[in-house]
Amino acid sequence: MKDFRIGFQSQKVEWDNFSMEYTGKKLPDWLRGNLYRNGPGLYELGVEKMNHFFDGLAKVHSIQFTKDGIFSSGKFLKSKDYDKSTKENKITYSEFATVPDRNIFEKIFVSLLPNTQFGDNASINFMKLKDHFVAIADVPVPVSIQMTNIDTEGEFKYDDKLNLVINSPHPQEDRSNKVVWNFGIEIDLLGTHYVIFKIPDGTRTRIPIAKIHTEHAAYMHSFITTENYIILTEHPLVLDLLKMVTMGITGSSLIEAFDWKQTLGTKFIVVDKRTGKTVEKFSTDTFFTFHHMNAYELEDSIILDLPVYNDMEIINQFYLNRIHSENGGNILTGELRRYKLDLKANSSNYKVVSDCGLEMPIINPNFYMKKYQYGYGVTNNKNKTNDFNNQLVKVNMDTGEYKFWFEDGSYPTEPIFVAKPNSDLEEEGVLLSVVLDGRSESSYLLILDAESFEEMGRAKLPYLIPFGFHGIFLKHIGD
């Protein structure tokens, strides 16, 4: 049996509309649509290797539920980065923690035109706009893909003049206001700023609603919204401007332009969606985070749930030479906390929700920005050390009680909640997780009943899907 490390290897095979073998209970008829997953699929170009889990060239997978069965496709995102790198058989653009071997002329060129050092390897997540479906990453160069067959359409161009160095690959859909929210870091002659913007439904225009000057722009992978507020969780992994502007010539990577500055602490910056004004900044103890689970308003407070880490060590743990080393499976998981930000008293406090450990937090999407009870994610089995994230977890956010789904040799990835249509019941739905199976060296889609957290069935692939990052389920395909 192979261990988790096969999930950090390239998978060069592409497939189209492969009929997956399903075993299990009859699936509900309302489960129709496409699960899309994004993540790295290629870590080597010729003799050159990427350094980090976040560097691999993007591969998109789709799993389509139709009345005739479950079908899967897996295709590389044919970005400019992918095309150039595979054609030249070498790393050609700077990734998160990998830099190409540039000669002095190339170094001068990318120093004069800094945006040219980064490609469009949109490997992290997806963004669904009314008329567009795009793959996205921290570097703000999205790539459009066809929803039907996941073929790459080409660069997605925003219809605006915003010039961001980095943006969050976790845009927040706000159904009631019919906008998508996001933020990024802008550098101009006055320094560094967070720019919070919205993309109105049916457009490709980012409209800034707030520009917040900061001396220490933080690498924030995600943020969270409530009905009236946007909250940036500003931890102290901060941009060194000099390192950033000289990285072309020094040959350092994007993550190397950020330093962990413990003493700066962590702050919640609360911005009013309606006015763009910063309402409060809540200082709290120092922590690092990738992802937020949910947030909502309760009387004069904001309740905000997220998994946190003491520092940025989790990023270092994803360097591939560490992953493939003897202790590479020992990975931190986040401590799930519930923060209460009291807007009236300008004070905050938190409690640890559970000791289960959790990453890739998700909920029933109908409960975004609302009071809710259940969160889901991946974690590792404390009885099986040095084995990477090997189980799924469901947590009752009120009581801290939890349930696991575990199968020895299986490595589940971020579950996606698909709610039963027109249901108000939070647990009424299924969870879909692409699982790497170390026994067969292939992957399967696991379908769990969200309420019982028990398996309904699984659909097998003869192929292996490397560990990815994020996904989305969209209903309107395959009806």
Ligand SMILES: [Fe+2]
């Ligand atoms: Fe993420």
